[in-house]
Amino acid sequence: MLNVRRQLKEYATKLVTSGLVVGAGGNLSMRDGAYMYISPSGFDLQEIEEEQWVKVDIETGKVLSDLKPSSELLMHLECFRRRSDIDSVLHAHPSYSVGVSSASKDIPSMFPDFPAMIKNVKYLDYMIPTTHVLADAVAEVIEETDVVVMRNHGVLTVGKTMKEAYFFMQLTEEAAKVYTISSSVGIPRLLTEEECQDLKNLSSEKYRAKLLKNSQ
Numbered sequence: 001m002l003n004v005r006r007q008l009k010e011y012a013t014k015l016v017t018s019g020l021v022v023g024a025g026g027n028l029s030m031r032d033g034a035y036m037y038i039s040p041s042g043f044d045l046q047e048i049e050e051e052q053w054v055k056v057d058i059e060t061g062k063v064l065s066d067l068k069p070s071s072e073l074l075m076h077l078e079c080f081r082r083r084s085d086i087d088s089v090l091h092a093h094p095s096y097s098v099g100v101s102s103a104s105k106d107i108p109s110m111f112p113d114f115p116a117m118i119k120n121v122k123y124l125d126y127m128i129p130t131t132h133v134l135a136d137a138v139a140e141v142i143e144e145t146d147v148v149v150m151r152n153h154g155v156l157t158v159g160k161t162m163k164e165a166y167f168f169m170q171l172t173e174e175a176a177k178v179y180t181i182s183s184s185v186g187i188p189r190l191l192t193e194e195e196c197q198d199l200k201n202l203s204s205e206k207y208r209a210k211l212l213k214n215s216q
């Protein structure tokens, strides 16, 4: 489906220009009925043409294109299989998120949008990328969250739309960046549990989350 591939191309370019991935790192996919389209292996994300996205049967995992799919295919398949409510999966290697989480820290809430828009970030310790082990670990937590941070590796986000998955990726990276800046200046003042809860309950924030889900 052209629209899906066009969106994939658009966001692949955004990922590179925003610095969330470098070179051939990172991968993204979208559901199209019983199938998904995923970035081919070994390509610089911004150089993938619309017709080069690899079609895969979600249930069987059978590859239906000539090009080889991303080596993280298994991880993407598990997300679509376990989350019928999402149509987009994004995996990147954003430096601040990888940096903070690799210091054995979780990314804290320091500004309102992060706790308001992202419920429940899950953290995975380092596992060798592209393996069943990592795909199984993601499968185990993806039903409870839209954001998985893999220490010493990267971040995976899912969304109803690619716009949403991309926004979750940006917000997570921004939160890690703000925490890093604050830590270099002094002692960061984190939002308290109560403050985070109030933000989650704010009707205007709920409205924004809903708006984002329905757009595109």
Ligand SMILES: [Zn+2]
Pocket (backbone or CB within 6 Å): 026, 072, 091, 092, 093, 129, 153, 154
């Ligand atoms: Zn990766």
